[in-house]
Amino acid sequence: MEARGWGWRHAGRRRSALDGIDLVISPGERVLLLGPSGSGKSTLLHALAGVHGGAEEGEETGSLLIDGEWPGSVRGRASLVLQDPDSQVILARVGDDVAFGCENLGVPRDEIWRRVRRALDEVGLDLPLDHPTSMLSGGQKQRLALAGALAMGPGLLLLDEPTANLDPAGVDEVRQSVARTLDRTGATFVVVEHRVDVWIDLVTRVVVLGRDGRVIADGEPQHVISTQRDALLAAGVWVPGVRATVPTARPAPAASVVDLEGIDLAIGRRSDVVVRSGLSLALPRAASTVLTGPNGAGKSTLALTMGGLLPPLSGRVRASEGLADGLKADPIRWRSRELLTRIGTVFQEPEHQFVASTVQRELEVAPRALGLDAATTARRTHEVLERLGLDRLAEANPFTLSGGEQRRLTVGCALVAQPRVVVLDEPTFGQDRLTWIELVTLLRALVDDGTTLLSVSHDAAYLDALGDRHLDLGSDALRMEAAA
Amino acid sequence: MIMTMAKTPRLHLVDRVNPVSRLAAAMLLTTPLLLTVDWVSAAVALGIQLVLFAIAGVTPKVLVSRGWPILIAAPIAGLSMLLYGQPEGTEYWSFWLARITDGSIELAVAVTVRVLAIGLPAVLLFMNVDPTELADGLAQVAKLPSRFVLGALAGARLVGLFMEDWRAMALSRRARGIGDHGVIRRFATMAFALLVLAIRRGSKLATAMEARGFGSDHPRTWARESRVGWPDAALLCIAAGIAVLAIGCAVWAGTYHAVWA
Amino acid sequence: MHTAASEISSPSAPRKPRDLRWRVVDIVVASVIGVATGLLFLFWNNVGYAWFSAADALTPGLGGIAVGIWLIGGVLGGLIIRKPGAALFVELLAAIVSALVGNQWGIETIYSGVMQGLGAELVFAIFAYRRFGLLTAMLAGAAAGAAAWTLELFTSGNLAKSAEFLGLYFTTVVISGAVLAGLLGWLIVRGLAATGALNRFAAGQDVAQRV
Ligand SMILES: Nc1ncnc2c1ncn2[C@@H]1O[C@H](COP(=O)(O)OP(=O)(O)OP(=O)(O)O)[C@@H](O)[C@H]1O
Ligand SMILES: Nc1ncnc2c1ncn2[C@@H]1O[C@H](COP(=O)(O)OP(=O)(O)OP(=O)(O)O)[C@@H](O)[C@H]1O
Numbered sequence: 001m002e003a004r005g006w007g008w009r010h011a012g013r014r015r016s017a018l019d020g021i022d023l024v025i026s027p028g029e030r031v032l033l034l035g036p037s038g039s040g041k042s043t044l045l046h047a048l049a050g051v052h053g054g055a056e057e058g059e060e061t062g063s064l065l066i067d068g069e070w071p072g073s074v075r076g077r078a079s080l081v082l083q084d085p086d087s088q089v090i091l092a093r094v095g096d097d098v099a100f101g102c103e104n105l106g107v108p109r110d111e112i113w114r115r116v117r118r119a120l121d122e123v124g125l126d127l128p129l130d131h132p133t134s135m136l137s138g139g140q141k142q143r144l145a146l147a148g149a150l151a152m153g154p155g156l157l158l159l160d161e162p163t164a165n166l167d168p169a170g171v172d173e174v175r176q177s178v179a180r181t182l183d184r185t186g187a188t189f190v191v192v193e194h195r196v197d198v199w200i201d202l203v204t205r206v207v208v209l210g211r212d213g214r215v216i217a218d219g220e221p222q223h224v225i226s227t228q229r230d231a232l233l234a235a236g237v238w239v240p241g242v243r244a245t246v247p248t249a250r251p252a253p254a255a256s257v258v259d260l261e262g263i264d265l266a267i268g269r270r271s272d273v274v275v276r277s278g279l280s281l282a283l284p285r286a287a288s289t290v291l292t293g294p295n296g297a298g299k300s301t302l303a304l305t306m307g308g309l310l311p312p313l314s315g316r317v318r319a320s321e322g323l324a325d326g327l328k329a330d331p332i333r334w335r336s337r338e339l340l341t342r343i344g345t346v347f348q349e350p351e352h353q354f355v356a357s358t359v360q361r362e363l364e365v366a367p368r369a370l371g372l373d374a375a376t377t378a379r380r381t382h383e384v385l386e387r388l389g390l391d392r393l394a395e396a397n398p399f400t401l402s403g404g405e406q407r408r409l410t411v412g413c414a415l416v417a418q419p420r421v422v423v424l425d426e427p428t429f430g431q432d433r434l435t436w437i438e439l440v441t442l443l444r445a446l447v448d449d450g451t452t453l454l455s456v457s458h459d460a461a462y463l464d465a466l467g468d469r470h471l472d473l474g475s476d477a478l479r480m481e482a483a484a
Numbered sequence: 485m486i487m488t489m490a491k492t493p494r495l496h497l498v499d500r501v502n503p504v505s506r507l508a509a510a511m512l513l514t515t516p517l518l519l520t521v522d523w524v525s526a527a528v529a530l531g532i533q534l535v536l537f538a539i540a541g542v543t544p545k546v547l548v549s550r551g552w553p554i555l556i557a558a559p560i561a562g563l564s565m566l567l568y569g570q571p572e573g574t575e576y577w578s579f580w581l582a583r584i585t586d587g588s589i590e591l592a593v594a595v596t597v598r599v600l601a602i603g604l605p606a607v608l609l610f611m612n613v614d615p616t617e618l619a620d621g622l623a624q625v626a627k628l629p630s631r632f633v634l635g636a637l638a639g640a641r642l643v644g645l646f647m648e649d650w651r652a653m654a655l656s657r658r659a660r661g662i663g664d665h666g667v668i669r670r671f672a673t674m675a676f677a678l679l680v681l682a683i684r685r686g687s688k689l690a691t692a693m694e695a696r697g698f699g700s701d702h703p704r705t706w707a708r709e710s711r712v713g714w715p716d717a718a719l720l721c722i723a724a725g726i727a728v729l730a731i732g733c734a735v736w737a738g739t740y741h742a743v744w745a
Numbered sequence: 746m747h748t749a750a751s752e753i754s755s756p757s758a759p760r761k762p763r764d765l766r767w768r769v770v771d772i773v774v775a776s777v778i779g780v781a782t783g784l785l786f787l788f789w790n791n792v793g794y795a796w797f798s799a800a801d802a803l804t805p806g807l808g809g810i811a812v813g814i815w816l817i818g819g820v821l822g823g824l825i826i827r828k829p830g831a832a833l834f835v836e837l838l839a840a841i842v843s844a845l846v847g848n849q850w851g852i853e854t855i856y857s858g859v860m861q862g863l864g865a866e867l868v869f870a871i872f873a874y875r876r877f878g879l880l881t882a883m884l885a886g887a888a889a890g891a892a893a894w895t896l897e898l899f900t901s902g903n904l905a906k907s908a909e910f911l912g913l914y915f916t917t918v919v920i921s922g923a924v925l926a927g928l929l930g931w932l933i934v935r936g937l938a939a940t941g942a943l944n945r946f947a948a949g950q951d952v953a954q955r956v
């Protein structure tokens with residue numbers, strides 16, 4: 001692949017996402033693409049896969065060629081896993097979905113099913129082939145998308161933050177299966193990831209994009225990291241061995257007030273399917289609780305249940321008197337507007353949550369619902385925009401934001417209402433080091449000011465910084481907490 | 485809608501027939517009936533259909549639960565014909581343009597039975613068809629362009645997720661503080677929001693499909709083979725047989741009444 | 746599209762005014778709209794048909810007023826996708842969904858879908874797939890109505906009905922097509938474009954501001 005002065009401006013944007021990219025990647029190279037959130041990493045991967053579309057969707061400058069041809073015309077030689085696992089489920093059954101790419105490449109039928117089984121095996125998605133794809137958790141969807149790409153046995157494998165939703169065991173599994181596939185096929189490989197340490201041993205080259213969409217560093221991994229350390233840190237890269245400077249977690253005092261409590265809960269998305277039962281947990285006031293556990297364990301379901309959005313299938317969620325503030329103790333019985341100032345929830349999938357056509361208006365939804373006056377609304381939204389680094393994008397459509405920008409926006413939408421309890425599902429998903437620090441510092445400050453926080457996360461650094469209390473849904477700890 | 489299909493009872497015998505053949509059979513059976521308005525052909529076709537569907541396992545309960553729109557619509561269609569059908573013979577009642585005559589009564593009966601005979605096969609034959617199988621059949625057996633068939637299948641799946649999306653969206657609107665609207669306003673805004681969401685996801689999904697090599701000029705293979713065999717031939721023969729018999733009876737009884745006559 | 750006169754950049758093929766081939770996103774989004782319209786039909790098959798029959802029982806042919814909603818697929822497809830065959834594709838897909846999930850007209854619905862889609866398609870073709878304003882939309886709706894009326898002469902046995910009925914019915918169907926399909930469809934497309942959902946389509950970029 002060869003780029004000469006290549007650039008791309010999305011239709012509807014004034015600034016180019018990428019500009020003047022000169023890059024040559026030879027066959028068999030394994031590249032880790034780094035850069036701050038919104039610097040155009042995903043845009044570059046899309047271009048390499050030839051899925052950018054024509055003049056209707058943006059404006060191209062310079063040239064970008066794969067094997068000397070325009071990428072759109074050799075589509076299929078590359079296979080790309082997009083950043084958002086939720087939007088790339090194509091067919092209704094797990095097996096069919098994985099087979100889809102192979103079919104497009106014209107692989108013979110018997111071979112397709114062999115590859116499908118192997119790929120599912122490799123990514124650790126242990127489900128029947130006819131399992132409905134509409135019933136997968138976030139991490140399971142990500143594994144599914146990966147399996148689809150691996151099964152294609154592509155000459156160029158492009159992965160956009162493939163491990164962002166995975167549990168630690170899953171990250172390992174995925175790295176190993178990618179390594180095996182690369183060794184077997186000798187494919188060229190480009191991966192985007194904010195966590196350098198996951199891929200550093202596997203790649204042969206690191207390319208770093210700067211905030212302005214240009215290449216700022218390029219070379220052999222250890223060399224780039226040792227010589228360009230400061231530039232990398234400034235660009236928000238997670239340099240291995242450099243810890244983020246944020247306050248660390250401090251254990252919650254034993255006798256603090258419990259704001260929200262789940263008692264002997266059975267949880268599930270639908271009344272007929274129980275995901276987990278016998279769960280008991282308590283969220284102490286002004287402390288941060290982090291919930292971890294393997295993919296599909298029911299973390300998101302539990303978060304939604306605690307947030308007063310899903311009714312528990314049995315058992316009870318009870319709010320303290322201070323939190324309920326005159327309402328009934330069960331959050332599920334509060335009205336939507338009453339919930340807003342009490343419990344703010346951020347979902348794992350950003351897409352379902354957007355209701356407005358610009359970032360600014362998206363942030364104004366909650367203040368409007370609360371009937372706040374214009375000045376307060378403006379002050380609060382402005383503050384959130386600035387702190388989350390979205391001020392430049394105030395007039396952009398939420399759906400056109402980059403993965404990390406979308407994630408920050410959803411967090412911002414919950415925070416503008418200033419709820420007393422905040423429930424966050426994978427809040428740091430897709431953040432570079434700088435936005436990560438900003439986000440964690442912001443959350444820490446909220447907790448110190450008395451907000452109660454429950455987060456679901458696979459992120460070990462996040463657990464270090466905000467895990468005042470740690471609940472692991474993979475173990476029986478939650479049940480024990482009830483006994484104690 | 486599409487999700488609930490899985491729960492419906494399967495049709496014996498017919499469930500081995502390719503969805504495309506079922507579509508063809510429904511066309512073969514009902515198209516000739518569309519060309520005549522007479523009660524004999526419709527009644528003969530309807531009678532045979534009911535017997536065959538009963539053999540295939542359609543109980544009265546299934547018939548009502550799946551075919552209720554047709555059962556309601558049939559007499560209504562008859563009423564319109566009763567009032568405004570071409571007058572002929574004795575007139576029993578009239579009001580402005582409405583006239584009930586011997587001719588219009590006969591037409592009304594014919595139209596009522598005809599709606600049943602035409603409507604039921606499509607519904608019952610498609611009672612348990614999986615959209616993926618239909619798409620496989622359309623592309624492999626009917627040889628429609630795969631880009632369009634699979635694009636349509638993927639798009640249809642997004643709409644098939646409306647139920648799930650509706651639930652998820654209701655949750656998120658509740659979380660955003662805008663879940664308190666009254667029933668009608670809420671229905672209208674959510675329905676529009678669902679369409680918007682489906683289109684947005686469709687736009688992204690198209691990218692995801694292309695990212696897996698879809699839409700190139702490369703010839704494609706199929707992981708699931710869509711086959712036709714003797715059960716398909718049998719169903720088509722039965723369908724054609726019913727149509728011929730029905731029209732034949734009408735001609736023989738002298739009631740055949742071509743729509744353009 | 747925006748008139749980006751500033752940079753004439755791409756060294757590749759000279760930019761054609763507009764590509765009329767279908768992209769994958771055109772197909773997928775057209776299908777989403779088609780199936781969603783099919784669900785709307787399923788709703789209207791009951792509500793609209795009740796109205797149709799009630800109006801018909803009062804005055805002959807006035808039932809046609811309700812017909813427009815069944816014609817909206819063609820208008821939506823044409824206005825959003827803006828490519829040859831879009832009106833036909835969307836209306837036909839909607840009809841197939843309506844027929845297969847189950848309605849009173851069975852397979853006949855599919856023939857109606859083809860005719861109504863062709864009616865709307867004809868108008869977009871006459872404008873050479875270049876104009877997508879309110880006028881085009883209403884004409885497309887009206888043409889779809891006229892096509893539906895023609896087909897029903899045969900399939901509903903309407904030829905057996907009196908000339909007065911047919912005259913009135915034609916008038917109401919065409920008006921209903923222009924308003925309930927044309928005007929309403931145009932408004933829906935405008936609403937969709939305003940949400941930014943059509944950003945990947947010319948229909949959406951016409952209204953978008955650069956940020
Ligand atoms: N479809 C689109 N339409 C308009 N602008 C877009 C679109 N997709 C991305 N952008 C913008 O282009 C810029 C680069 O986005 P991109 O998704 O490539 O960033 P990224 O480096 O992958 O960031 P992240 O790490 O947060 O995923 C961002 O400012 C984003 O808002
Ligand atoms: N919309 C849904 N409908 C039905 N079942 C679902 C749905 N979403 C998830 N599930 C199932 O519920 C179980 C728990 O899902 P949940 O999303 O709570 O897992 P999770 O712990 O958050 O996983 P992850 O880390 O992958 O996000 C999973 O086994 C999943 O298959």
Ligand SMILES: [Mg+2]
Binds near residue numbers: 041160404
């Ligand atoms: Mg990205």
Ligand SMILES: [Mg+2]
Binds near residue numbers: 137138139299348425
């Ligand atoms: Mg989850």
